[in-house]
Amino acid sequence: MSDPVIIVGSGPAGVSAAWPLLQAGIPVLMIDAALPGALPTPPTGDIAGFRGRPDRWVAQFGANFSSFGGAGDRSPKLSTPLANAVLAGFAEATGLDTANFLALGSLSAGGLSNIWGAAAVVYDDEELRGYPFSRADLLPSYAAVMSRIGVSGPDNERSLAGETGLAIPEGPKLTPPLRRVWDAAQRSTGVAGFELTRATNAVLAEARDGRGPCVNCGLCLWGCHHGSIYNSASELPALRAFPHFTYRPGMRARSLPPFEGTPSIDVEFENVRMTLTGQRIVLACGTIATTALVLRALGASAGSPRLLTNPVAALAFIVPSLFGVAPPALSFALGQLAYRATLPDGDRAAGLLYGADALPLATFADRLPLSRPAALRLSRALTPALVVATCYLPSRFSSNTISLTGGEDTPLIVEGNQSAESDQALRDAGRHLSRTMRRLGAYSLPGSFAVAPPGADAHYAGTLPMGGKGHTATDLSGALKSLPGVHIVDGAVLPYLPARHCTLTIMANADRIARRLLLDGQVMR
Amino acid sequence: MAEPTASDPRRCLILTGANGYIGARLKTLALARGWSVTVLSRHPYTARDGARGLPWTLGEALPPEAIDAAVPASHHALVHLAHDWTDARPGPDEGALNLDGARALFASSRALGVGRIVFVSSQSARPDAANVYGRLKWRIEQLLEGEGEVAARVGLVYGGPPSAMYGLLCELTGTLPVLPMVDPWREVQPIHLDEVCDGLFRLAEGTGGSWSGLAAPEGMPFGAFLRTLARELHGRRIRILPIPLRLALLACDLLNRLPVGPKPDRERVLGLAGTRPMDCGAHLHALGVTVAPLASRLRLEPASRKAVLAEGRALFAYVLRGSPGPALLTRYARIVGRDGPMPMAGILRRIPRLLRIAEAFGQGSMLSRRLSFALALAEASPEGERALTRYGRTFRMLHLACDLVLDAMLLPIRIVSGTLRGRRQ
Numbered sequence: 001m002s003d004p005v006i007i008v009g010s011g012p013a014g015v016s017a018a019w020p021l022l023q024a025g026i027p028v029l030m031i032d033a034a035l036p037g038a039l040p041t042p043p044t045g046d047i048a049g050f051r052g053r054p055d056r057w058v059a060q061f062g063a064n065f066s067s068f069g070g071a072g073d074r075s076p077k078l079s080t081p082l083a084n085a086v087l088a089g090f091a092e093a094t095g096l097d098t099a100n101f102l103a104l105g106s107l108s109a110g111g112l113s114n115i116w117g118a119a120a121v122v123y124d125d126e127e128l129r130g131y132p133f134s135r136a137d138l139l140p141s142y143a144a145v146m147s148r149i150g151v152s153g154p155d156n157e158r159s160l161a162g163e164t165g166l167a168i169p170e171g172p173k174l175t176p177p178l179r180r181v182w183d184a185a186q187r188s189t190g191v192a193g194f195e196l197t198r199a200t201n202a203v204l205a206e207a208r209d210g211r212g213p214c215v216n217c218g219l220c221l222w223g224c225h226h227g228s229i230y231n232s233a234s235e236l237p238a239l240r241a242f243p244h245f246t247y248r249p250g251m252r253a254r255s256l257p258p259f260e261g262t263p264s265i266d267v268e269f270e271n272v273r274m275t276l277t278g279q280r281i282v283l284a285c286g287t288i289a290t291t292a293l294v295l296r297a298l299g300a301s302a303g304s305p306r307l308l309t310n311p312v313a314a315l316a317f318i319v320p321s322l323f324g325v326a327p328p329a330l331s332f333a334l335g336q337l338a339y340r341a342t343l344p345d346g347d348r349a350a351g352l353l354y355g356a357d358a359l360p361l362a363t364f365a366d367r368l369p370l371s372r373p374a375a376l377r378l379s380r381a382l383t384p385a386l387v388v389a390t391c392y393l394p395s396r397f398s399s400n401t402i403s404l405t406g407g408e409d410t411p412l413i414v415e416g417n418q419s420a421e422s423d424q425a426l427r428d429a430g431r432h433l434s435r436t437m438r439r440l441g442a443y444s445l446p447g448s449f450a451v452a453p454p455g456a457d458a459h460y461a462g463t464l465p466m467g468g469k470g471h472t473a474t475d476l477s478g479a480l481k482s483l484p485g486v487h488i489v490d491g492a493v494l495p496y497l498p499a500r501h502c503t504l505t506i507m508a509n510a511d512r513i514a515r516r517l518l519l520d521g522q523v524m525r
Numbered sequence: 526m527a528e529p530t531a532s533d534p535r536r537c538l539i540l541t542g543a544n545g546y547i548g549a550r551l552k553t554l555a556l557a558r559g560w561s562v563t564v565l566s567r568h569p570y571t572a573r574d575g576a577r578g579l580p581w582t583l584g585e586a587l588p589p590e591a592i593d594a595a596v597p598a599s600h601h602a603l604v605h606l607a608h609d610w611t612d613a614r615p616g617p618d619e620g621a622l623n624l625d626g627a628r629a630l631f632a633s634s635r636a637l638g639v640g641r642i643v644f645v646s647s648q649s650a651r652p653d654a655a656n657v658y659g660r661l662k663w664r665i666e667q668l669l670e671g672e673g674e675v676a677a678r679v680g681l682v683y684g685g686p687p688s689a690m691y692g693l694l695c696e697l698t699g700t701l702p703v704l705p706m707v708d709p710w711r712e713v714q715p716i717h718l719d720e721v722c723d724g725l726f727r728l729a730e731g732t733g734g735s736w737s738g739l740a741a742p743e744g745m746p747f748g749a750f751l752r753t754l755a756r757e758l759h760g761r762r763i764r765i766l767p768i769p770l771r772l773a774l775l776a777c778d779l780l781n782r783l784p785v786g787p788k789p790d791r792e793r794v795l796g797l798a799g800t801r802p803m804d805c806g807a808h809l810h811a812l813g814v815t816v817a818p819l820a821s822r823l824r825l826e827p828a829s830r831k832a833v834l835a836e837g838r839a840l841f842a843y844v845l846r847g848s849p850g851p852a853l854l855t856r857y858a859r860i861v862g863r864d865g866p867m868p869m870a871g872i873l874r875r876i877p878r879l880l881r882i883a884e885a886f887g888q889g890s891m892l893s894r895r896l897s898f899a900l901a902l903a904e905a906s907p908e909g910e911r912a913l914t915r916y917g918r919t920f921r922m923l924h925l926a927c928d929l930v931l932d933a934m935l936l937p938i939r940i941v942s943g944t945l946r947g948r949r950q
Binding site for chain 2: 051052053054056057060061065068324325326360361362365366369370371372373374375376377378380381
């Protein structure tokens with residue numbers, strides 16, 4: 001058997017690249033910085049029982065209160081014990097030095113997919129306009145990935161079913177305020193430049209592969225104990241069933257040494273440095289970690305690439321008739337409805353609409369200018385009636401850079417910048433959304449609009465763009481001209497981010513690159 | 526308890542003053558460390574703690590039975606803590622009882638071959654000390670001879686059971702809103718009781734020269750020390766009123782004549798007023814003793830935890846409008862315990878509803894932060910869920926409307942309170 005293809009990282013991109021290779025009989029060695037050690041166990045039961053459970057605090061704050069202190073200006077899902085455990089150690093291990101930028105990453109098996117919001121979006125032709133291949137090239141990979149991970153939700157993806165033959169089952173039930181908005185939207189004649197759909201999520205509607213279906217337990221924020229929400233670590237057992245697949249947890253990629261002939265990578269395993277060689281090195285450790293490896297290999301010639309993100313804001317709406325009702329017994333804390341809004345300059349903003357009944361009340365109470373007893377009680381009355389919306393802009397509004405000060409052990413500097421144009425566009429998008437929601441019976445809460453700091457979206461991309469120019473550009477197979485044999489398959493190679501969520505596209509692109517390597521005969525058994 | 530080994534034979538501690546503030550703790554820790562302890566005491570020793578008691582009165586020689594025949598005499602250490610406070614009348618014969626008693630004890634110990642003599646002295650030990658105690662301690666120090674004999678000049682000791690000077694200061698800082706104090710700017714060097722004991726063990730084991738200072742290497746104003754005690758042990762903010770020494774002595778005399786209340790000692794007041802800085806950093810380093818910062822060390826005291834629990838009880842009662850369970854209070858103590866109790870007026874603890882007025886507008890103050898902590902913990906508890914689901918929707922809405930009206934009415938007061946707090950911080 002020939003040398004393996006070495007895949008760095010067990011996140012969604014790494015796993016998606018591994019599948020086609022393994023199915024074609026190509027030996028794969030997946031190295032993963034993940035150390036053995038369980039992530040916090042998700043709570044069982046449902047949200048109704050969870051609210052008054054004596055041990056709720058453990059799930060909410062962690063047994064050592066590591067997550068206590070509120071989310072601040074971050075998403076509530078980033079302030080759970082699970083998120084803390086998933087995100088722990090990444091900045092230090094990657095040598096990050098950030099300025100005005102929230103740089104998230106993970107050393108856990110499955111990477112950031114452990115806390116993925118599970119929005120599964122298939123980009124349309126317009127959204128893929130900046131890509132060096134057509135949508136038709138990507139559709140088979142979209143279908144393969146969606147079929148593999150299991151998605152549910154929409155009526156609106158019927159066109160996709162037509163194009164790929166993939167049937168998408170109905171997703172979790174809408175919670176009351178979202179149901180009201182959705183029903184009103186169905187009765188409405190529509191608003192120009194605004195499109196509202198059911199959200200498609202990587203959430204199972206039916207049991208499969210040891211994962212249970214979503215039962216609307218509403219505990220999504222703390223980790224899904226049914227395994228309904230996709231997490232790439234859940235695919236590792238299936239991958240390990242291939243005899244030519246080897247998984248090495250605890251092995252961290254340190255550098256890409258100069259090589260001639262067989263590609264190689266320096267790794268660290270149990271405090272021992274060693275060099276691995278493979279027929280191809282596939283980097284899938286997440287945009288920031290992958291970029292760190294590449295910039296350190298390229299040295300000064302790499303310059304300071306742009307780091308694309310989706311500038312994001314959040315705002316809240318209230319459905320008045322639900323104010324003060326008891327919280328629903330069944331819930332769903334991920335995106336329930338999705339929208340796209342055309343901005344005055346023709347750009348398209350997008351976002352998801354969430355319920356708020358499954359969120360900790362402190363998320364809202366801390367923002368209310370009331371005495372604490374009143375804030376607590378008002379939050380409880382508000383949350384069953386609230387719709388929380390995110391609002392994302394395309395990556396052209398982001399202006400962050402990533403650069404290296406020197407060699408392997410020098411910091412990787414990420415500088416974030418939120419332009420006035422971006423803020424204005426977010427406000428425009430918020431106003432557009434507010435107008436439409438008002439027509440649908442949901443009214444914006446004064447003072448709820450908040451712009452998140454750069455990087456808070458965790459949609460990092462574009463540092464090593466496919467079809468780009470310069471030393472850091474990659475080709476259609478994610479290969480860097482200056483580092484032959486090294487292929488990038490994660491978000492780093494996406495040349496552009498539309499406003500909608502990119503994770504499914506990253507996975508589909510990783511799948512596409514792996515198939516291309518097979519087709520081109522660049523990898524062998 | 527550690528077992529002695531051939532290479533580390535059992536060490537024997539002979540202790541005078543074992544019923545005092547330092548002595549009692551030293552005895553307990555010595556037994557925990559596996560030392561054999563012999564207590565020399567006027568009263569029959571009845572405690573069943575593993576220590577051996579021998580009758581002895583200040584002025585008598587060391588009883589020969591104090592030496593354990595199974596252990597070489599050189600492995601015995603005498604720690605002399607006993608002090609007779611009745612022997613404090615100034616004059617040519619001041620302290621004769623203590624001085625002669627120490628002389629007899631030291632001489633007999635030398636005669637019996639005791640390996641180490643540690644005399645527990647004071648930071649105030651000086652030939653020209655303001656009080657008899659300081660002058661006497663200095664004179665007893667002069668009785669020490671040779672390598673195996675050492676004096677420990679102890680600074681202002683705090684922590685542990687609230688007795689002696691520490692007990693008095695705890696009582697005063699826990700009850701008086703304004704504390705009259707002589708020269709509150711005078712520097713003191715506080716050291717925790719356990720740190721003192723640690724130093725005494727090192728000295729008893731043979732480390733240290735003719736004298737060693739056991740006190741914080743850096744001094745702090747006595748007024749700041751008192752304010753820290755009030756804040757960390759009682760969650761109180763007190764004011765210090767500087768008063769002349771003469772007035773303080775007069776107050777001491779008056780208080781001692783009253784049937785109830787604190788009984789400050791003239792000798793201790795004079796000792797504090799006459800304290801001078803002691804350079805002991807090198808001593809502590811040589812002994813290997815680490816002195817923790819006062820505030821963080823106080824937060825480990827049971828009194829500090831009790832104050833945090835009282836604070837939590839008040840905040841939960843305010844947020845929940847009901848009593849919190851012990852588990853919820855424990856969680857609160859775990860969260861804020863490392864920062865100690867928050868200064869809080871006693872009336873707010875007794876009538877938590879008044880927090881509605883005291884709660885400043887905005888999130889900047891310590892009270893606001895702690896209320897946010899309490900809110901987050903309360904919500905994630907069965908008590909919180911019960912409080913939020915206690916009534917039907919109509920009643921809950923009426924209640925909420927009342928809350929909001931009351932909030933609106935109190936808003937001006939809260940804004941002013943927040944502004945004032947902001948200026949103070």
